[in-house]
Amino acid sequence: MRLTLAVIAALTTVSAAEAQQQNQSSVTSAFSGFSTKSDEPVNVEADNLEVRDQDQSAVFSGNVVAKQGGSVLNSRKLTIYYYQKGQGGKDQSPKQGETAGADAKPETGRSIRRMEAEGDVVVTQRNQRATGARGVFDVASNKVELTGGVVVSQDDNVIKGDRLKVDLTTQTSRVEGGSGGRVQGVFTPKQAGR
Helix, strand or coil, X not given: CHHHHHXXXXXXXXXXXXXXXXXXXXXXXXXXXXXXXXXXXXXXXXCEEEEEHHHCEEEEEEEEEEEECCEEEEEEEEEXXXXXXXXXXXXXXXXXXXXXXXXXXXXXXXXXXXXXXXXXXXEEECXXXXXXXXXXXXXXXXXXXXXXXXXXXXXXXXXXXXXEEEECCCCEEEEECXXXXXCEEECCCCCCCC
């Protein structure tokens, strides 16, 4: 496997650093629709919805599809934590393990503060795709974290790791290996005339 990666790296006409930079900007782009800079509505479809006023959350489950801007999120479960009417600016992030999702405004005047997606999480925008087991979208910090067998791709370029951290404000992303694992990448050069 390492030999194959070394051969591919040696044959590329684009430097590995340039290719990684191009692919990492695509990682950021895949999530850009969910940025706090977006004024697009969040649309969520699912098989079920449970609103938990006590927790200030809405839990979508079963074939969840959330769309905002050009970004689409698919998962088995999406929990959206929202501010209660009149508390829009306070940082009341959910406790560890809580979940949140896209444009779920169970009541007029409520704003999303955090979304958590679980189970076969896939985020796409055009030719960019990021997958993992769990995704957390923190609206206050404008950051996303995807964990669990993360695979990021754009066309034929692929990066694999255990954790992906995306800062939508600075448009930077970081892929990390986990438990002794390493980040792996395959970058395919663009052919002349393509």
